[in-house]
Amino acid sequence: MTTLIRRLRRAGAALILALLGTLIVPAGTAHAAAFEILVFSKTAGFRHDAIPAGIDTLRTLGQQNDFTVTATEDGGAFTAGNLANYEAVVFLNTTGDVLNSSQQTALQSYVDSGGGYLGVHAAADTEYDWPYYGQLVGAWFQSHPAIQRAVIRNEDRTHPATTHLGATWTRTDEWYNYRANPRPNVHVLQTLDESTYSGGSMGADHPITWCHSQGQGRSFYTGLGHTIESYADPAFRSLLLGGVRYAAGQVAANCSVPAGTVQVEAESYTAGSGVQTAAHAPASGGQTLGYIDNGDWAGYSSVSTAGAKTFTAKVSSAGAGGTIEIRSGSAAGTLLGSVSVPVTGGWETFTTVTTTLTGSASGPLFLRFTGGGGALFDIDTFSLGAGPVSAALADDVHLFYYPWYGSPAVNGGWRHWQQGGRTPPDDVGADFYPALGPYDSGDYQSTVAQHMEWVARSGAGVIVYSWWGRDSYEDRLVQGMLDAAHEQGIEVAWHLEPYAGRTAASTVADIEYINRTYGSHPAFHRSSEHGGRSAFYVFQSLDITDWAALDQVTDTSIVLAQTTDTSKIAHFSGMYTYDGIAGATAPGWKQAGDYARAQGLIWAPSVAPGYIDDRAVPGNSTPTVQRANGAAYDRQWTNALDPAIGGSPSWVSVTSFNEWHEGSSIEPADSAPPGGRGYLTYDGAYGLNGQAAETAYLDRTAYWVSRFRAVARG
Numbered sequence: 125m126t127t128l129i130r131r132l133r134r135a136g137a138a139l140i141l142a143l144l145g146t147l148i149v150p151a152g153t154a155h156a157a158a159f160e161i162l163v164f165s166k167t168a169g170f171r172h173d174a175i176p177a178g179i180d181t182l183r184t185l186g187q188q189n190d191f192t193v194t195a196t197e198d199g200g201a202f203t204a205g206n207l208a209n210y211e212a213v214v215f216l217n218t219t220g221d222v223l224n225s226s227q228q229t230a231l232q233s234y235v236d237s238g239g240g241y242l243g244v245h246a247a248a249d250t251e252y253d254w255p256y257y258g259q260l261v262g263a264w265f266q267s268h269p270a271i272q273r274a275v276i277r278n279e280d281r282t283h284p285a286t287t288h289l290g291a292t293w294t295r296t297d298e299w300y301n302y303r304a305n306p307r308p309n310v311h312v313l314q315t316l317d318e319s320t321y322s323g324g325s326m327g328a329d330h331p332i333t334w335c336h337s338q339g340q341g342r343s344f345y346t347g348l349g350h351t352i353e354s355y356a357d358p359a360f361r362s363l364l365l366g367g368v369r370y371a372a373g374q375v376a377a378n379c380s381v382p383a384g385t386v387q388v389e390a391e392s393y394t395a396g397s398g399v400q401t402a403a404h405a406p407a408s409g410g411q412t413l414g415y416i417d418n419g420d421w422a423g424y425s426s427v428s429t430a431g432a433k434t435f436t437a438k439v440s441s442a443g444a445g446g447t448i449e450i451r452s453g454s455a456a457g458t459l460l461g462s463v464s465v466p467v468t469g470g471w472e473t474f475t476t477v478t479t480t481l482t483g484s485a486s487g488p489l490f491l492r493f494t495g496g497g498g499a500l501f502d503i504d505t506f507s508l509g510a511g512p513v514s515a516a517l518a519d520d521v522h523l524f525y526y527p528w529y530g531s532p533a534v535n536g537g538w539r540h541w542q543q544g545g546r547t548p549p550d551d552v553g554a555d556f557y558p559a560l561g562p563y564d565s566g567d568y569q570s571t572v573a574q575h576m577e578w579v580a581r582s583g584a585g586v587i588v589y590s591w592w593g594r595d596s597y598e599d600r601l602v603q604g605m606l607d608a609a610h611e612q613g614i615e616v617a618w619h620l621e622p623y624a625g626r627t628a629a630s631t632v633a634d635i636e637y638i639n640r641t642y643g644s645h646p647a648f649h650r651s652s653e654h655g656g657r658s659a660f661y662v663f664q665s666l667d668i669t670d671w672a673a674l675d676q677v678t679d680t681s682i683v684l685a686q687t688t689d690t691s692k693i694a695h696f697s698g699m700y701t702y703d704g705i706a707g708a709t710a711p712g713w714k715q716a717g718d719y720a721r722a723q724g725l726i727w728a729p730s731v732a733p734g735y736i737d738d739r740a741v742p743g744n745s746t747p748t749v750q751r752a753n754g755a756a757y758d759r760q761w762t763n764a765l766d767p768a769i770g771g772s773p774s775w776v777s778v779t780s781f782n783e784w785h786e787g788s789s790i791e792p793a794d795s796a797p798p799g800g801r802g803y804l805t806y807d808g809a810y811g812l813n814g815q816a817a818e819t820a821y822l823d824r825t826a827y828w829v830s831r832f833r834a835v836a837r838g
Contacts, residue, residue, distance in 0.1 A: 168220025236339025269323020446495020717771015
């Protein structure tokens with residue numbers, strides 16, 4: 125009977141009841157638990173004092189949820205016969221070499237044949253010399269900073285381990301850095317926001333909890349669980365319970381690995397120019413692709429670019445940094461995308477960079493490297509993926525976004541592109557020509573979807589949507605835009621424009637309308653650091669002198685005035701500048717920032733890559749700011765992040781993603797625009813030319829987003 129019950133457990137408790145319901149159970153017979161788990165906590169290295177608390181917690185969860193726990197530190201428990209008694213094995217803060225070769229074989233056979241594995245925290249600091257275990261756990265431990273508070277982003281909230289959590293979770297623990305990013309080989313459930321704590325080394329994409337199929341079995345790992353206090357936290361206990369139930373096969377969950385993902389050791393190139401293998405102990409396999417100079421390249425004959433939509437690389441640089449161009453077919457082949465590599469401060473200090481790939485190609489992969497003089501960077505591993513980049517975006521970097529463009533194909537006529545007396549499609553009112561051509565803001569499936577992919581590539585997590593009043597053209601496009609933003613994990617704040625007849629009272633009504641109408645959408649931005657309030661930027665706020673009416677909404681909404689004059693911000697929640705010219709000298713920024721900080725207000729200065737509106741506003745006397753191959757953008761960002769100049773911003777707002785009339789866009793501009801019109805291009809930006817330069821300002825934004833986060837966390 126015992127053997128029959130154990131087999132039936134794997135099919136579920138309902139089936140047991142159906143088959144055994146007619147059996148007569150004598151009074152007083154003990155109830156058989158639905159499943160059993162083995163908790164293994166042997167240590168051959170550091171021993172966590174939280175192990176007893178972890179065992180007690182799992183036993184309590186078992187009593188409450190109908191499973192039994194056997195705890196052991198005896199590697200002899202790992203035999204085929206004994207493991208068959210359990211639906212899952214939990215490695216609870218194990219460290220070092222804890223299994224001999226026969227025990228390793230038993231565990232591998234057990235999981236690959238349908239058993240479950242769950243690793244908690246230091247389970248990633250275990251069995252470094254057993255390659256299968258590295259695959260099973262997902263990633264090995266590399267380092268950790270001091271115990272501190274950090275924000276976790278709950279990337280997938282459909283898994284039984286995370287359904288009880290909100291979009292973010294702030295908690296205290298010991299935060300592991302891993303030797304390699306596990307994302308290409310696992311299904312990520314939670315990531316760490318490195319901007320919220322000190323000592324993260326994985327960059328914008330720092331997984332901390334994940335799951336995946338292993339043979340016919342299941343694997344679940346969480347980096348949480350170092351502290352004794354963790355095991356008294358109901359939210360963490362629920363995460364453990366969901367992980368146990370998934371690993372034991374009691375509940376279904378989506379743990380699919382990104383389709384088409386290929387992870388490659390960068391030093392395994394099959395052709396190259398200038399590059400060599402470099403030895404670095406912390407790197408995967410102890411080696412990187414190194415000695416990279418401007419113009420060098422590496423080819424990978426066995427890595428196809430067919431279907432590739434993302435590129436992720438683990439990189440380091442004590443040199444100049446630079447850019448990786450992802451190409452198909454040859455070192456001069458089709459350009460699929462590019463990504464900036466920042467200076468990390470050391471050849472053995474790694475970070476992760478990611479980008480979205482566009483275009484269609486099927487040839488072998490080639491990586492071409494550009495940048496300043498001397499050594500640029502090293503590459504440890506990289507991966508191609510078929511899904512969108514999923515990384516922690518910066519909710520404190522906001523891009524002004526304009527949805528006011530129209531085309532005959534969608535809108536029935538041109539809208540805004542004809543500004544300045546122009547005649548689209550070849551002749552538009554902009555000094556740069558968009559890579560998408562004169563598009564329509566209502567084209568959600570193509571234009572807006574591509575915009576949101578590009579926004580995500582920039583690292584910014586919020587767009588500030590230009591809104592011209594209730595029932596306006598822009599208001600009618602909101603729903604589709606919110607849906608497209610949500611697909612990329614982008615959130616939406618609001619730029620309240622000066623429509624005719626706007627007053628303080630009408631602005632209050634507008635804020636209430638937007639909150640009421642769109643506030644339930646998952647892409648609607650609410651600042652987690654400011655009480656979950658929505659965010660509104662009021663353009664030309666100085667046009668109105670009395671803003672007392674705002675007191676009706678500032679308890680639920682952040683409302684920013686466009687000024688640095690602190691005598692003009694009564695009733696507002698803070699200030700922004702918008703001006704894409706002033707950032708070059710930052711007039712009044714420090715005073716505004718210091719005042720905002722002292723008063724508990726928000727300071728969100730605006731930076732821009734340049735400003736030129738000659739074709740949109742012929743004869744305009746507004747000064748122009750040439751891009752200077754990216755130097756103008758860098759200068760404005762540098763001013764914003766220098767406490768002595770920029771006033772230590774709460775947020776940085778970027779003017780703009782796509783204000784083409786002002787030439788301030790970071791949206792890709794066509795590198796080969798219609799001839800004879802005098803269009804400018806981004807050629808020369810950060811040493812890039814042609815197609816590679818089209819996304820230069822997106823990638824440079826991602827670089828500055830990373831710098832801002834580093835500054836913000838001290």
